[in-house]
Amino acid sequence: xxxxxxxxxxxxxxxxxxxxxxxxxxxxxxxxxxxxxxxxxxxxxxxxxxxxxxxxxxxxxxxxxxxxxxxxxxxxxxxxxxxxxxxxxxxxxxxxxxxxxxxxxxxxxxxxxxxxxxxxxxxxxxxxxxxxxxxxxxxxxxxxxxxxxxxxxxxxxxxxxxxxxxxxxxxxxxxxxxxxxxxxxxxxxxxxxxxxxxxxxxxxxxxxxxxxxxxxxxxxxxxxxxxxxxxxxxxxxxxxxxxxxxxxxxxxxxxxxxxxxxxxxxxxxxxxxxxxxxxxxxxxxxxxxxxxxxxxxxxxxxxxxxxxxxxxxxxxxxxxxxxxxxxxxxxxxxxxxxxxxxxxxxxxxxxxxxxxxxxxxxxxxxxxxxxxxxxxxxxxxxxxxxxxxxxxxxxxxxxxxxxxxxxxxxxxxxxxxxxx
Numbered sequence: 001x002x003x004x005x006x007x008x009x010x011x012x013x014x015x016x017x018x019x020x021x022x023x024x025x026x027x028x029x030x031x032x033x034x035x036x037x038x039x040x041x042x043x044x045x046x047x048x049x050x051x052x053x054x055x056x057x058x059x060x061x062x063x064x065x066x067x068x069x070x071x072x073x074x075x076x077x078x079x080x081x082x083x084x085x086x087x088x089x090x091x092x093x094x095x096x097x098x099x100x101x102x103x104x105x106x107x108x109x110x111x112x113x114x115x116x117x118x119x120x121x122x123x124x125x126x127x128x129x130x131x132x133x134x135x136x137x138x139x140x141x142x143x144x145x146x147x148x149x150x151x152x153x154x155x156x157x158x159x160x161x162x163x164x165x166x167x168x169x170x171x172x173x174x175x176x177x178x179x180x181x182x183x184x185x186x187x188x189x190x191x192x193x194x195x196x197x198x199x200x201x202x203x204x205x206x207x208x209x210x211x212x213x214x215x216x217x218x219x220x221x222x223x224x225x226x227x228x229x230x231x232x233x234x235x236x237x238x239x240x241x242x243x244x245x246x247x248x249x250x251x252x253x254x255x256x257x258x259x260x261x262x263x264x265x266x267x268x269x270x271x272x273x274x275x276x277x278x279x280x281x282x283x284x285x286x287x288x289x290x291x292x293x294x295x296x297x298x299x300x301x302x303x304x305x306x307x308x309x310x311x312x313x314x315x316x317x318x319x320x321x322x323x324x325x326x327x328x329x330x331x332x333x334x335x336x337x338x339x340x341x342x343x344x345x346x347x348x349x350x351x352x353x354x355x356x357x358x359x360x361x362x363x364x365x366x367x368x369x370x371x372x373x374x375x376x377x378x379x380x381x382x383x384x385x386x387x388x389x390x391x392x393x394x395x396x397x398x399x400x401x402x403x404x405x406x407x408x409x410x411x412x413x414x415x416x417x418x419x420x
Contacts, residue, residue, distance in 0.1 A: 033291035036089035040295020051075035079312025089288025111318030144224030230321030233340030256286035
């Protein structure tokens with residue numbers, strides 16, 4: 001809103017010192033992140049006090065983990081702090097006419113509503129199961145479908161091809177392009193190849209009209225899978241104080257950088273990645289996203305004063321998935337979101353192996369001591385398949401090491417942009 005206010009001043013000929021700074025994405029990135037951090041810090045304290053007054057606390061099941069029972073009664077639904085901080089930062093400094101920003105706002109509210117419903121059922125209706133898995137999955141798929149159809153049909157979401165960048169006298173930059181260069185395609189970014197591009201039409205067994213519909217069907221399906229997987233992945237990672245918030249903040253920084261590079265003509269040409277006009281606004285949104293998580297981490301770090309609940313975990317996963325799809329970097333997520341990927345994989349492997357061994361041997365066996373994976377390192381004992389570590393680690397050590405791994409994965413993702 002502040003951005004649009006300064007745009008109005010500009011059109012009206014009203015000169016305010018420094019108003020041209022609003023034209024710079026880098027300046028608005030800083031404002032959005034700082035605003036989100038401060039809002040989370042200020043509102044967070046009051047919101048936690050309100051939760052404590054209303055006795056809205058987490059219900060803890062005794063799983064034999066160190067320090068687990070002490071967390072009983074800790075205020076939950078702290079995702080409201082994250083969502084409100086993101087919205088404040090984004091609404092103030094993003095271009096609200098930008099299609100990418102509108103889709104991210106929709107995703108934030110949509111996923112927030114799913115998570116809030118789940119937490120509401122758990123806390124106020126005293127139903128530990130919360131929203132059913134089928135209901136939650138259906139809502140996530142619904143969001144993925146809306147995003148995918150918009151990417152397919154909206155004329156505002158396109159890639160600009162055959163852009164020529166020339167430097168005149170080592171200073172001026174000339175862009176040679178035309179409206180014919182703006183195309184709707186199913187290309188995405190992938191490392192290790194010369195062009196850095198992968199086209200989903202290569203997976204289509206048909207050509208012609210059928211091939212056109214098939215490639216978009218494949219792309220739409222992929223978008224739905226990515227958004228659903230990301231949302232659930234962050235939800236599974238939310239099990240230790242500061243783990244999900246810290247890891248997601250690292251991912252948010254990288255997606256913001258990638259969005260800025262993709263929306264910048266010179267940098268996208270230098271890195272040989274797709275130039276997607278308008279995605280620079282995603283960088284501002286992700287700055288608010290990262291700032292909100294950092295502000296929330298102030299209260300969520302060990303020992304946590306508040307938990308984000310599904311209100312927060314489902315939302316941050318949805319935002320990560322949607323933003324990656326919009327900047328055509330979804331195939332980099334298994335590396336960038338390696339923590340979420342491994343956490344989800346550990347749950348799938350554990351369930352699958354348990355069911356298989358129970359059917360074959362009459363007794364279910366486990367690969368890990370407990371899943372998601374972070375609980376494996378937190379629990380004492382030696383399982384049948386994994387022999388280490390036998391000694392349990394404190395959750396602060398686990399969280400810190402997961403952050404370190406997340407930073408390594410983030411740097412590796414950015415480095416891949418130069419690997420061909």
